[in-house]
Amino acid sequence: MARLGVARRALLLAACAGWAPVPARAAASAVWVAQSDTGAANEEAAGALREVLAPVAEVHVGLWPHVGAGAGDVPPRLVIALGVAALRGALARRGRDAPLERVPILAGLVPSHAVQTEVPPGTPLVGALVLEQPAARYGELIRLAMPQRRRIGVLVGQPPAGWLEALRRWAVRADRQLVLETVGEDGLVPALRRVLESADVLLATPDPMVYTPASLQNILIASYRRRVPVVSYAPAHARAGAVLALAVTPAQAGRQMGEVARAALRGQALPALVAARDFQVMVNDAVARSLDIALPTAAELEATLRQRSGLEGRA
Incomplete structure (x- = not known):
């Protein structure tokens, strides 16, 4: 476990x-x-x-x-x-x-x-x-779905303890660059603008200081305008405009x-x-197409992640 x-x-x-x-x-x-x-x-x-x-x-x-x-x-x-x-x-x-x-x-x-x-x-x-899912599993999802995108942006407020450190370790192993921007006293908008200038994919983290019902739509709209796909931890985010989501049902x-x-x-x-040990992958095909991103199917991504996580055969 x-x-x-x-x-x-x-x-x-x-x-x-x-x-x-x-x-x-x-x-x-x-x-x-x-x-x-x-x-x-x-x-x-x-x-x-x-x-x-x-x-x-x-x-x-x-x-x-x-x-x-x-x-x-x-x-x-x-x-x-x-x-x-x-x-x-x-x-x-x-x-x-x-x-x-x-x-x-x-x-x-x-x-x-x-x-x-x-x-x-x-x-x-x-x-x-x-x-929460293990941080490395989100990184692997990005690498599988969009291998050409190597600069992963993360907005940092108050992520779960250990989560960001685990993501850093994965990035070193996977030869990926993390673009970290702290949401500080000047608020979300400046940090979001900075991260979108450098990253080519934005990873939404289970961070209660950053991803709130009030902020989500602004983050998704700004990312879409900059043509930076969002990968999230919540199925609702995929329905709202994130390209991918990974979550336990x-x-x-x-x-x-x-x-x-x-x-x-x-x-x-x-x-x-x-x-959470198990998971499901969700894909927003409409948003992916509008960003000219060709993605594997959710089933393909899920099967590969299960194999790498030792969860073959689970549903």
């Missing part, structure tokens, strides 16, 4: 230091899956979770805080929180509900920066499977969370932070 960088793992090692076997009074095989909402992503992830856990656990799925409402004082073996709102609610309820105080929480469908924001240092019995994340949960039910400690 691919793990995130050492710095990011260290940030929440204390969050798992207090892990212990679940209470003896806990229901023998109950797992609560708490959803932040009933949107498609939460439903898809919950369905995959239920499929993986059904042979070994009694799975209760519902909106937080209503999931498990009929259990009385009998706590579950494990709480799985889907999304930031469910994670926040699960932590708050555990803090005021004695039967839940020693029940581990596994967060999913969350970015690492949200875990770092929501989980205070030293919080026990918390693990997370985060949405909710079902893929749900299956991986289910595997982590099964290990926890067998007595293994929850991982502090673990990256």
Whole structure:
């Protein structure tokens, strides 16, 4: 299972230091899956979770805080929180509900920066499977899809710990140049202008200081006008105008969370932070054509990336 960088793992090692076997009074095989909402992503992830856990656990799925409402004082073996709102609610309820105080929480469908924001240092019995892909996988996607483009631009605000360092290591191995521009006090626009003057592809990173709903459209429009394709970490960005996106699907994340949960039910400690293992490639053919970029198909790119990642046969 691919793990995130050492710095990011260290940030929440204390969050798992207090892990212990679940209470003896806990229901023998109950797992609560708490959803932040009933949107498609939460439903898809919950369905995959239920499929993986059904042979070994009694799975209760519902909106937080209503999931498990009929259990009385009998706590579950494990709480799985889907999304930031469910994670926040699960932590708050555990803090005021004695039967839940020693029940581990596994967060999913969350970015690492949200875990770092929501989980205070030293919080026990918390693990997370985060949405980010390994940085090198994005670099490999660019090299496969657009081998002639060797100057990769990155806008830097507050990227996930270790992510940028991993991208630098990949660039050295792959003989690619990183064009880094920091979004500082003068704001996004000057940094965006500078990076687009030098880079021939822009890699959008899971950086909450740079890529926001308010800034995304400006970044995509400016990049398009300079004929610099954008490669992103979010499917929504590909639909909005990025040429490529690479991301884990909710079902893929749900299956991986289910595997982590099964290990926890067998007595293994929850991982502090673990990256999404699987992925899907999305291609915006219309934008690629308008930029005169001939791309392999999404299926071709995905198959090659899977082979290089040791994930052949996974869907």
